[in-house]
Amino acid sequence: MASAAGTSEAAVPKDLSRAGEQAETAFMRAVLRRVPAVSGARLSDEGTETPALVFDADAVEHNCARLREVMTPFEGAVSARPHVKSHKCPALARRQLELSGGTCKGICAQKVCEAEAMAAGGVRDILLSNQVVSAPKLARLAALAASGCAVSVLVDDADQVRFASAAASSAHTTLGVLVEVDVGQRRCGVATVPEAVALAKLATAMPGLEFRGVQCYHGAAQHIRDYEARKAAIDGVAGIARACVAQLTAAGLPCATVTGGGSGTFEFEAASGAFTEVQPGSSVVWDRDYSDNLGPDGKRVGETGFRHALQVLATVISRTTALPNPRVVLDCGLKCMSGESGLPALLRVLSGKSEAASGAAAASTTQPPLKVVGLSDEHTQIELDLDDPRVVAAVAASGGGADAVAAVADEMLPKVRDRVLLAPGHCDPTCNLHDFALWARGDVVEEVMEISARSPGL
Amino acid sequence: MASAAGTSEAAVPKDLSRAGEQAETAFMRAVLRRVPAVSGARLSDEGTETPALVFDADAVEHNCARLREVMTPFEGAVSARPHVKSHKCPALARRQLELSGGTCKGICAQKVCEAEAMAAGGVRDILLSNQVVSAPKLARLAALAASGCAVSVLVDDADQVRFASAAASSAHTTLGVLVEVDVGQRRCGVATVPEAVALAKLATAMPGLEFRGVQCYHGAAQHIRDYEARKAAIDGVAGIARACVAQLTAAGLPCATVTGGGSGTFEFEAASGAFTEVQPGSSVVWDRDYSDNLGPDGKRVGETGFRHALQVLATVISRTTALPNPRVVLDCGLKCMSGESGLPALLRVLSGKSEAASGAAAASTTQPPLKVVGLSDEHTQIELDLDDPRVVAAVAASGGGADAVAAVADEMLPKVRDRVLLAPGHCDPTCNLHDFALWARGDVVEEVMEISARSPGL
Numbered sequence: 001m002a003s004a005a006g007t008s009e010a011a012v013p014k015d016l017s018r019a020g021e022q023a024e025t026a027f028m029r030a031v032l033r034r035v036p037a038v039s040g041a042r043l044s045d046e047g048t049e050t051p052a053l054v055f056d057a058d059a060v061e062h063n064c065a066r067l068r069e070v071m072t073p074f075e076g077a078v079s080a081r082p083h084v085k086s087h088k089c090p091a092l093a094r095r096q097l098e099l100s101g102g103t104c105k106g107i108c109a110q111k112v113c114e115a116e117a118m119a120a121g122g123v124r125d126i127l128l129s130n131q132v133v134s135a136p137k138l139a140r141l142a143a144l145a146a147s148g149c150a151v152s153v154l155v156d157d158a159d160q161v162r163f164a165s166a167a168a169s170s171a172h173t174t175l176g177v178l179v180e181v182d183v184g185q186r187r188c189g190v191a192t193v194p195e196a197v198a199l200a201k202l203a204t205a206m207p208g209l210e211f212r213g214v215q216c217y218h219g220a221a222q223h224i225r226d227y228e229a230r231k232a233a234i235d236g237v238a239g240i241a242r243a244c245v246a247q248l249t250a251a252g253l254p255c256a257t258v259t260g261g262g263s264g265t266f267e268f269e270a271a272s273g274a275f276t277e278v279q280p281g282s283s284v285v286w287d288r289d290y291s292d293n294l295g296p297d298g299k300r301v302g303e304t305g306f307r308h309a310l311q312v313l314a315t316v317i318s319r320t321t322a323l324p325n326p327r328v329v330l331d332c333g334l335k336c337m338s339g340e341s342g343l344p345a346l347l348r349v350l351s352g353k354s355e356a357a358s359g360a361a362a363a364s365t366t367q368p369p370l371k372v373v374g375l376s377d378e379h380t381q382i383e384l385d386l387d388d389p390r391v392v393a394a395v396a397a398s399g400g401g402a403d404a405v406a407a408v409a410d411e412m413l414p415k416v417r418d419r420v421l422l423a424p425g426h427c428d429p430t431c432n433l434h435d436f437a438l439w440a441r442g443d444v445v446e447e448v449m450e451i452s453a454r455s456p457g458l
Numbered sequence: 459m460a461s462a463a464g465t466s467e468a469a470v471p472k473d474l475s476r477a478g479e480q481a482e483t484a485f486m487r488a489v490l491r492r493v494p495a496v497s498g499a500r501l502s503d504e505g506t507e508t509p510a511l512v513f514d515a516d517a518v519e520h521n522c523a524r525l526r527e528v529m530t531p532f533e534g535a536v537s538a539r540p541h542v543k544s545h546k547c548p549a550l551a552r553r554q555l556e557l558s559g560g561t562c563k564g565i566c567a568q569k570v571c572e573a574e575a576m577a578a579g580g581v582r583d584i585l586l587s588n589q590v591v592s593a594p595k596l597a598r599l600a601a602l603a604a605s606g607c608a609v610s611v612l613v614d615d616a617d618q619v620r621f622a623s624a625a626a627s628s629a630h631t632t633l634g635v636l637v638e639v640d641v642g643q644r645r646c647g648v649a650t651v652p653e654a655v656a657l658a659k660l661a662t663a664m665p666g667l668e669f670r671g672v673q674c675y676h677g678a679a680q681h682i683r684d685y686e687a688r689k690a691a692i693d694g695v696a697g698i699a700r701a702c703v704a705q706l707t708a709a710g711l712p713c714a715t716v717t718g719g720g721s722g723t724f725e726f727e728a729a730s731g732a733f734t735e736v737q738p739g740s741s742v743v744w745d746r747d748y749s750d751n752l753g754p755d756g757k758r759v760g761e762t763g764f765r766h767a768l769q770v771l772a773t774v775i776s777r778t779t780a781l782p783n784p785r786v787v788l789d790c791g792l793k794c795m796s797g798e799s800g801l802p803a804l805l806r807v808l809s810g811k812s813e814a815a816s817g818a819a820a821a822s823t824t825q826p827p828l829k830v831v832g833l834s835d836e837h838t839q840i841e842l843d844l845d846d847p848r849v850v851a852a853v854a855a856s857g858g859g860a861d862a863v864a865a866v867a868d869e870m871l872p873k874v875r876d877r878v879l880l881a882p883g884h885c886d887p888t889c890n891l892h893d894f895a896l897w898a899r900g901d902v903v904e905e906v907m908e909i910s911a912r913s914p915g916l
Contacts, residue, residue: 034571034916046593049916085835110836111793113492130836131775131787133875135504156776159874186783187837188776219834317589318614318646325644329589334887335569336914340797340833375798376677377543377886378568378588378915379645416617417591428835429792432891434914456794456892457836458492458507 035436036313041445043313043438044350044419048445050315051332053430053437054421055092057446059309060284060439064099066306067283070267071103078270081127081259083108083281087310088431088453090121091439096284097123106150108259108279109453112137115144115151117453125150127178127259129215129279131160131188138167142208145173152176152212156190161202161209168208176212177203178257181244183216183237193243200253213257214248216241217279222264223289227296234265238272245274263306264290285310285427288345308423310430311347312337313438314380316418323402326384326409330420333378337422338429343372344422346382349414350443369412372422380422384409493894494771499903501771501896502808502877506903508773509790511888511895512879513550515904517767518742518897522557524764525741528725529561536728539585539717541566541739545768546889546911548579549897554742555581564608566717566737567911570595573602573609575911583608585636585717587673587737589618589646596625600666603631610634610670614648619660619667626666634670635661636715639702641674641695651701658711671715672706674699675737680722681747685754692723696730703732721764722748743768743885746803766881768888769805770795771896772838774876781860784842784867788878791836795880796887801830802880804840807872808901827870830880838880842867 036052037045043054071080080103084093097104106125109115115126132138132153145151145168155161155177168175179196182189190196196214203211221233241258248255261269261278263286269275282290286306295301314332337344349368369388374381385391391408398404414420424430431437432454439447494510495503501512529538538558542551542565555562564583567573573584590596590611603609603626613619613635626633637654640647648654654672661669679691699716706713719727719736721744727733740748744764753759772790795802807826827846832839843849849866856862872878882888889895890912897905 034913036916049592049594051914052916053914133775133789134507134773136507157874160775182778186785187832187834187839188787191778191780315592317591317618320640320649322649327644329646331591331915333915334796334798334884335890338792338797339887340792374645376645381645416615426792429797432793455492456509456511457789457791458494458510 035448037438037445037448039445039447042443043421043440043445044443046417048313048438050313050419051336052313053336053434053451054311054313055087055285055437055439055449056307056309056311057439057441059286059307060092060095061099063284063286063306063309064096067280068100068103070305071270074270075103078275079103079105079277081106081108081277081279082284083110083129083262083279084114084118084123084453085110086281086285086427086431087451088114088117089437089449089451090118090123090453091447091449092284092437093118093123094121105277108281111453111455111457112140113455113458114453116140119144119147119149121452124148126152128153129217129259130154131156131180133160133163135163135167138163139171142167142171142173142175145175146171150176152178154178154180154188154215155199155203156180156182156188158199158202161199161206165206165208174208174210177209178213178215178259179203180215180217181240183218183240183260184233185218185220187219189215193240193247196244197247197251197253200248201251204253211253213255213259213276214241214244215259216244216275217260217262218265219262222262223293225292225294227294227298230265230293231268234268234272238269238274241272241274263287264293282427287341287427288423288425289341308345308347310424310427312344312422312424312430314420314422316414316416316420319413319416321406321409321413323405326386326405326413327373328382328413330380330382331378332380332422333376335378336430336433337375337380337424338426338433339375340429341425343375344380344424346370346372347421347423350419350421382420384413493906495896495903495906497903497905500901501879501898501903502901504875506771506896508771508877509788509794510771511794511892511909512769512771513545513743513895513897513907514765514767514769515897515899517744517765518550518553519557521742521744521764521767522554525738526558526561528763529728532728533561536733537561537563537735539564539566539735539737540742541568541587541720541737542572542576542581542911543568544739544743544885544889545909546572546575547895547907547909548576548581548911549905549907550742550895551576551581552579563735566739569911569913569915570598571913571916572911574598577602577605577607579910582606584610586611587675587717588612589614589638591618591621593621593625596621597629600625600629600631600633603633604629608634610636612636612638612646612673613657613661614638614640614646616657616660619657619664623664623666632666632668635667636671636673636717637661638673638675639698641676641698641718642691643676643678645677647673651698651705654702655705655709655711658706659709662711669711671713671717671734672699672702673717674702674733675718675720676723677720680720681751683750683752685752685756688723688751689726692726692730696727696732699730699732721745722751740885745799745885746881746883747799766803766805768882768885770802770880770882770888772878772880774872774874774878777871777874779864779867779871781863784844784863784871785831786840786871788838788840789836790838790880791834793836794888794891795833795838795882796884796891797833798887799883801833802838802882804828804830805879805881808877808879809872840878842871
């Protein structure tokens with residue numbers, strides 16, 4: 001029966017239509033949404049399947065505590081409203097809200113489906129921090145409000161206000177409305193403060209809506225590396241926010257909420273006196289990119305404040321010790337990590353062979369002489385760093401030359417079936433690729449969490 | 459009940475745990491895997507939800523016919539084995555095999571879950587063109603072979619051969635084995651021909667395995683822009699392939715299959731005389747990136763051979779006519795299009811307002827003066843091209859200045875709720891973000907197809 005692929009007698013079956021379609025649908029439920037592990041499994045166990053998304057429990061708890069610490073000086077004046085687009089996981093959002101205590105009043109979601117998933121998961125105070133224009137999506141948002149959730153949405157256009165009013169009125173409910181102001185991102189948002197006032201007036205006049213305030217979010221500023229330049233950008237944002245509040249108040253439109261501030265800058269927004277809410281979504285997972293921002297001392301902030309809690313567990317599938325590129329290839333690529341923010345960082349090598357070896361690897365604090373050099377659809381490539389002093393010394397000690405390099409590479413490269421943990425370049429689109437994440441403490445999986453707000457955005 | 463987000467009385471519910479988790483799981487089945495439209499809907503209908511993945515039926519059929527045409531001169535000597543990693547959709551794979559007639563003998567898949575999805579969908583001749591090392595994954599692959607599928611897998615390491623042999627033997631079945639040779643990609647693959655011969659010998663000696671041939675795939679060469687340089691790279695690949703066949707034959711190991719050749723180069727591999735199979739997976743969908751390759755005349759190949767059949771349907775959610783950046787913002791970003799290969803291309807503006815307007819837009823062959831300038835997590839930005847001669851002329855005719863620009867922008871930019879079709883930069887990871895695709899002919903959805911091989915790769 002089992003003739004192999006590539007032989008001419010293995011013809012394509014003639015009837016590929018209905019039977020196949022039905023089998024496929026049944027199959028899809030069972031296999032496509034495969035769970036990488038069960039609670040109690042170990043990341044180093046072969047039964048734990050890769051590539052898997054991992055939330056490092058200790059790092060998440062550290063990050064939540066750190067957020068609370070940063071926000072304490074502003075208590076009573078500024079709340080945190082973490083953006084769940086970073087992880088899309090209702091179970092993690094609940095954990096975040098619980099661990100952050102009174103600091104977090106609710107969450108932001110960026111898509112209607114995310115708001116629905118969070119509400120279904122028990123998170124009931126939601127700012128949909130985006131423009132929603134389609135009638136079906138607005139009807140779903142209004143249904144969420146009608147079910148008892150606190151729901152607000154952004155507007156930057158009179159049509160959106162009318163559309164939202166119609167949806168809320170039809171559902172006999174109220175949608176909160178915040179006017180988005182373009183504070184330098186040049187994406188969504190009204191261009192001027194008078195336009196913001198005009199839209200706030202319209203929202204106040206329309207049935208089914210309650211004007212709540214303004215959003216002044218500058219996503220791009222979060223990635224300005226230089227500390228003073230990043231701070232200066234947010235000083236400008238805060239100035240616009242203050243002008244909005246003043247002109248709205250003058251027009252008899254009290255502005256209860258000024259929201260904004262992503263993970264790369266939220267400490268500035270919180271300290272500005274202009275904001276009532278900040279939205280540091282990535283603070284719980286910490287994108288690799290944010291570690292490249294510079295602190296007031298001109299040094300990389302790295303993981304000094306927040307840690308890389310979002311990780312990808314992968315397996316070595318191929319290995320070459322020979323020059324010119326002694327390397328290993330992992331079973332993870334763009335299907336499980338987004339690539340537009342560059343390569344992932346290597347966090348740790350686990351041995352798949354034994355618990356003892358894994359423990360030793362876990363205890364090691366020295367980064368091995370390896371560098372991530374490639375990321376393609378299904379593969380990540382990690383090379384031996386031939387310039388690393390440890391490699392140079394070991395090669396010299398083995399007599400130099402290609403054979404010595406191969407011997408050193410054989411010693412220093414992980415083996416086929418070994419595992420590694422990576423920090424992906426960008427958390428948000430990475431989480432969007434996964435149906436499940438493993439909540440793991442050290443090597444042990446404590447819980448399997450669903451990324452149930454994963455979706456193209458329907 | 460419906461207090462709005464951002465108010466202090468809207469507290470986080472205290473018990474966020476069990477009830478929420480259960481509701482979330484039930485919810486996820488119903489909503490997360492939302493279908494963007496039903497058969498018979500129109501892409502321009504508001505009931506068709508965005509962002510949605512679209513297979514343009516006419517373009518797919520054109521591309522399948524074109525593949526057949528390209529392969530005809532090599533009939534009997536070289537087969538096509540399209541790589542389904544490009545689209546991950548069993549229904550499209552079936553369509554492809556049917557439309558390509560005898561040209562296609564089977565498919566390639568890159569992950570075990572893809573092979574399983576394709577087999578469940580009725581495609582039964584599968585080359586798993588990757589290294590598989592974990593025992594559970596190899597057991598699944600062997601189960602597929604035991605169920606009657608023709609299954610082959612790649613090896614580049616003695617351990618992999620032993621692992622595959624153990625899995626096939628346990629399942630009382632046979633796995634085909636091909637040795638992957640590194641032909642310049644510097645990723646997987648043995649480095650030298652003698653190593654390939656040694657692995658082929660080992661595979662021949664091990665129970666449960668059948669040595670089938672070699673894979674000589676050079677993915678990177680597909681993106682060499684210059685025609686002669688691209689061809690020269692594949693000449694080098696073919697030379698290595700010929701050396702493999704000669705040395706294997708000399709060692710008494712007949713090499714039935716030489717496979718490789720992706721969409722950017724497969725015409726060279728097919729014509730080389732060294733290959734028995736080519737793997738042009740993207741030929742059915744045609745990545746935007748391949749259009750930038752240069753033909754023998756030094757000009758972009760564009761869509762002269764294959765067309766951009768994979769498209770993303772999106773809605774305008776925000777619009778600004780004022781300087782400095784008259785623009786619209788779409789409801790699609792990195793959650794529905796991969797970003798590591800750059801920005802998507804604008805294919806066509808649809809009006810959401812009426813069928814008549816949509817028909818007019820469809821009939822227009824002139825590209826509007828718009829350019830895609832930004833792609834972020836949830837947004838794509840399209841600006842009015844202020845340097846386009848049509849814009850320059852219209853602004854001058856309106857008297858010039860900012861007000862004239864705003865008037866021209868108001869005329870030329872799509873409206874909020876209008877729709878556009880985009881060609882994403884890279885098909886493979888884009889399809890991986892979607893649960894469904896709309897098979898659409900012109901504006902009409904003929905069928906909803908499941909992307910059931912979408913997965914991080916578990």
